[in-house]
Amino acid sequence: MEHARQVEILRELITRLDDGTTCDAGRVAVNQAEAYTCEKLARQEWETFFANHPQMIGLSGELPKPGSYLTCNDFRVPVLATRDQTGRFRAFVNACRHRGAELVNGARGEQARFTCAFHGWTYRNDGSLMGIRAAEQFGTVDKACLDLIELPSLEIHGLLFVHPREDGIINPVELLGDFGAELAAWDLAKAEYAGESVLDMPVNWKIANDTFGEVYHFNTLHRNTLAHLLHGDVATYREFGRNHRICVASKFIDTLRHQPESQWTIRDGAVVAYYLFPNIQIVLLNSMLALAKIYPDADRVGQSLTRVSHYGLPHIASQLANSDAAQKLSGDNVYAADMAKPVEFSLEASAELFLSTVEHEDYAMGVKTQAAANSGLIKEFVFGRNEPALHHFHNNYREMLGQGPLPEYRAQRAAG
Numbered sequence: 001m002e003h004a005r006q007v008e009i010l011r012e013l014i015t016r017l018d019d020g021t022t023c024d025a026g027r028v029a030v031n032q033a034e035a036y037t038c039e040k041l042a043r044q045e046w047e048t049f050f051a052n053h054p055q056m057i058g059l060s061g062e063l064p065k066p067g068s069y070l071t072c073n074d075f076r077v078p079v080l081a082t083r084d085q086t087g088r089f090r091a092f093v094n095a096c097r098h099r100g101a102e103l104v105n106g107a108r109g110e111q112a113r114f115t116c117a118f119h120g121w122t123y124r125n126d127g128s129l130m131g132i133r134a135a136e137q138f139g140t141v142d143k144a145c146l147d148l149i150e151l152p153s154l155e156i157h158g159l160l161f162v163h164p165r166e167d168g169i170i171n172p173v174e175l176l177g178d179f180g181a182e183l184a185a186w187d188l189a190k191a192e193y194a195g196e197s198v199l200d201m202p203v204n205w206k207i208a209n210d211t212f213g214e215v216y217h218f219n220t221l222h223r224n225t226l227a228h229l230l231h232g233d234v235a236t237y238r239e240f241g242r243n244h245r246i247c248v249a250s251k252f253i254d255t256l257r258h259q260p261e262s263q264w265t266i267r268d269g270a271v272v273a274y275y276l277f278p279n280i281q282i283v284l285l286n287s288m289l290a291l292a293k294i295y296p297d298a299d300r301v302g303q304s305l306t307r308v309s310h311y312g313l314p315h316i317a318s319q320l321a322n323s324d325a326a327q328k329l330s331g332d333n334v335y336a337a338d339m340a341k342p343v344e345f346s347l348e349a350s351a352e353l354f355l356s357t358v359e360h361e362d363y364a365m366g367v368k369t370q371a372a373a374n375s376g377l378i379k380e381f382v383f384g385r386n387e388p389a390l391h392h393f394h395n396n397y398r399e400m401l402g403q404g405p406l407p408e409y410r411a412q413r414a415a416g
Contacts, residue, residue: 001185006266013249023237025388029406030380033373036204042301049278050075054170060158061191070108074295077164084126089155091162092148158188179240191311194347203366205296205304211362212281213389228335242277242396251339287317288350
């Protein structure tokens with residue numbers, strides 16, 4: 001992110017801290033609880049947002065060099081993503097063209113060719129069929145017609161997209177718009193993949209998404225964890241079409257007040273959280289990045305899977321002045337940090353944040369929220385003015401499903 005933009009955001013956060021204000025949706029809205037429980041709606045969501053919509057599967061750093069590959073099976077199409085020998089990112093249906101057997105069963109690795117475990121057909125990492133075992137016995141076929149089925153793919157600004165349909169279209173302008181220029185400024189192609197956490201929880205995928213959309217809960221739900229590091233009830237917010245950005249003030253921002261603006265960096269003063277429609281959360285914390293991909297369970301409306309990929313950002317870590325003097329945070333001491341001093345997060349610290357806050361607090365609360373919605377007794381949820389990202393996410397998904405915007409809250413007192 002350009003330094004001028006960083007300073008602009010940090011100034012706004014400091015002003016809001018001083019004024020006791022936060023981002024404002026302009027109204028209070030309601031969302032029907034059945035949005036999280038309706039099976040018919042869930043099927044419509046699946047077809048609209050997942051089966052017929054480009055899917056972000058990771059960052060460029062997950063395919064760091066020619067020969068790298070990864071697989072995913074989260075949207076009903078088994079995908080094999082590769083970086084071929086020319087360095088091009090490609091995506092294929094992860095199935096042998098002989099009898100449809102899974103071609104690659106590992107999550108990720110490095111191979112120039114793949115051999116099917118069923119009958120030994122071999123493919124190059126550009127998808128071309130290289131060889132048929134015992135070809136003289138099998139019979140004559142046109143190998144050029146039996147390459148892996150290629151899916152539309154796009155690598156842009158360090159992001160990897162795949163379309164689940166062979167005839168699908170990935171339009172970067174439609175996906176990102178002005179959002180792309182800001183993402184490009186982070187140079188995310190330099191992010192280094194460092195591991196994955198998986199949360200398979202009894203929560204609707206939209207409840208999981210909602211937990212990333214506001215800081216109103218920080219001072220209560222996260223009072224013993226994240227609230228030691230970040231200010232609650234204060235955020236900046238900006239929309240980019242269907243996508244948005246939330247910035248949350250680090251408690252080190254109070255130290256930045258006494259430094260020249262030329263030395264300010266958002267790395268030290270804030271956490272930046274990007275939402276990419278429909279199911280992606282990108283959280284930049286210090287010199288670490290967490291990418292959350294949230295998928296509904298295709299058969300159970302109240303179940304979802306969240307894959308959290310962790311990345312290091314060495315090009316951002318190198319910008320820390322006096323890095324030798326920074327507090328090195330691990331999973332053991334992350335909540336004991338002195339936030340009046342610079343900090344440096346490790347992979348273990350970043351993973352602990354997601355374990356102790358997202359899984360044990362946010363999603364644990366989401367499980368209870370889902371149970372309340374399932375009961376049928378809670379008819380609607382209320383989205384406050386201080387939760388604009390929730391308004392934005394739900395209004396956009398409703399629009400794509402042909403629904404009107406969230407209705408405004410109206411007080412309805414019981415008669416008696």
